[in-house]
Amino acid sequence: MSLLEQRYRSVLRLLPASYRAEREEEMVAAFMELSGEVPDELNAHPRWGEVASVLALSVRVRLGASSASPRSFAWGEAVRLVALLGLAFQSLYAVFTVADLFRRVTLDGDPGFVGAPGSFERLLIVGGSGMVVCSAFAFIAIMQGRAGVAKIAAVLGVAPVTASFLMSILVLGPSGGRALSEAGGLVFTAVPVIALLLGFHGDVPPRRRSWALTLAPLAAGVVALGWVEVAGALRLYLSPWLYLWLDLAGMTIPVWAAASVALPARRRPPSAALAMSAFGLLLLADRLPLLDYMPEGVPWAMACAQCVLLGVLAAALAWAGVRALPGGRAAVLPGPDQVGERSG
Amino acid sequence: MNITEPMFLALTALVDEPRHGYGIVQEVDRLSEGRVQLKIGTLYGVLDRLSAEGLVALDREEVRQGRLRRYYRLTDEGADALREEAARMAANAGAANARLRARLRSQAAGGAA
Numbered sequence: 001m002s003l004l005e006q007r008y009r010s011v012l013r014l015l016p017a018s019y020r021a022e023r024e025e026e027m028v029a030a031f032m033e034l035s036g037e038v039p040d041e042l043n044a045h046p047r048w049g050e051v052a053s054v055l056a057l058s059v060r061v062r063l064g065a066s067s068a069s070p071r072s073f074a075w076g077e078a079v080r081l082v083a084l085l086g087l088a089f090q091s092l093y094a095v096f097t098v099a100d101l102f103r104r105v106t107l108d109g110d111p112g113f114v115g116a117p118g119s120f121e122r123l124l125i126v127g128g129s130g131m132v133v134c135s136a137f138a139f140i141a142i143m144q145g146r147a148g149v150a151k152i153a154a155v156l157g158v159a160p161v162t163a164s165f166l167m168s169i170l171v172l173g174p175s176g177g178r179a180l181s182e183a184g185g186l187v188f189t190a191v192p193v194i195a196l197l198l199g200f201h202g203d204v205p206p207r208r209r210s211w212a213l214t215l216a217p218l219a220a221g222v223v224a225l226g227w228v229e230v231a232g233a234l235r236l237y238l239s240p241w242l243y244l245w246l247d248l249a250g251m252t253i254p255v256w257a258a259a260s261v262a263l264p265a266r267r268r269p270p271s272a273a274l275a276m277s278a279f280g281l282l283l284l285a286d287r288l289p290l291l292d293y294m295p296e297g298v299p300w301a302m303a304c305a306q307c308v309l310l311g312v313l314a315a316a317l318a319w320a321g322v323r324a325l326p327g328g329r330a331a332v333l334p335g336p337d338q339v340g341e342r343s344g
Numbered sequence: 345m346n347i348t349e350p351m352f353l354a355l356t357a358l359v360d361e362p363r364h365g366y367g368i369v370q371e372v373d374r375l376s377e378g379r380v381q382l383k384i385g386t387l388y389g390v391l392d393r394l395s396a397e398g399l400v401a402l403d404r405e406e407v408r409q410g411r412l413r414r415y416y417r418l419t420d421e422g423a424d425a426l427r428e429e430a431a432r433m434a435a436n437a438g439a440a441n442a443r444l445r446a447r448l449r450s451q452a453a454g455g456a457a
Binding site: 023025026027028029030031032033034049050052053054055056057060061067068202203205 | 369383387388389413
């Protein structure tokens, strides 16, 4: 076996074992015919294009569309649902961001908050808020079957939190509570975007969902905004028991927990349990850094309670989802009755 | 089903005879005059999708010089799908050409006036 063949077989290990069992020899044969005889002395590697094509195939096989095996389809649906849940949350956040920006610019009017009119600082703040709104556009686009537009908007939407994370690393260094918090925020925001990029691949047919579902997160954001105003008027933020349940992630945790508990009773598919588990872990990534800097006493205990709730429920959902997954991968090729005799 | 260009070319490559993986890569390269050079991972993604839709099927297997070759053939459903897609593309091309001819005529008339 030549060095090039060995290296190509290593690349093929990106594919699931069941797929390799059916396709590896055939793919190696095609690749070696394409490459021709290459002496080991040349120390040849598979080209990046070939590696990328195997990587893309691996994603398609593992995160299948409806025509894939039930197990691969279930994983694919789980990843796609994580993308939708994450972007739905970002849509809620976009409502808060726009409302906050509007209030700061029009009502408060303090240049200390938004920079002087026409200044670079204001451009940065308004631009950053605009990019957060891109996540809401991404959600609307994917719900209306526009995967390409959704992917571009989602990548733009994750830019502010990425920039904030990089700034905190550069300014404060990789350790410290702020960096940990920024890292948690980055994981929470970026993972759904990665799920969107991977899950909605070319095999997944565009699917348009109802406008009611599409706009539901924005409506929920307005409701949540109203609740925050009410909570502010009632001075609920002063209560150490309630403080951590009144921000957007804090409000989402009980909703997520209620939906998670309702899941098994409603006999949802395993993909829903897995996606809810993953979303719970993302909320946990956002919440865990609180343990580092929350004051001792009730606030720290509340942060701890949220983390325990998220961790335990997410683990239970993952266990239920994995157990309910359908069996192994179906054959990609037609049955042997359709295959002629082997000739040597 | 949305037939992408690599899928269209792979189906076209199988119209005249069954071909194995590398044979399809070569034929697609010829058909597209070198514009589309299928990577092996892309080819098998295309073959998976076409097989799942019943547009191509495994024809036979051979072992040549110790290497496995699987030959794929176009099914009747595949031929129908290719015919429909080719007709759709021809109709689009016809519409584009008709409008381009009309544009040329109007430009010529404008130049003459």
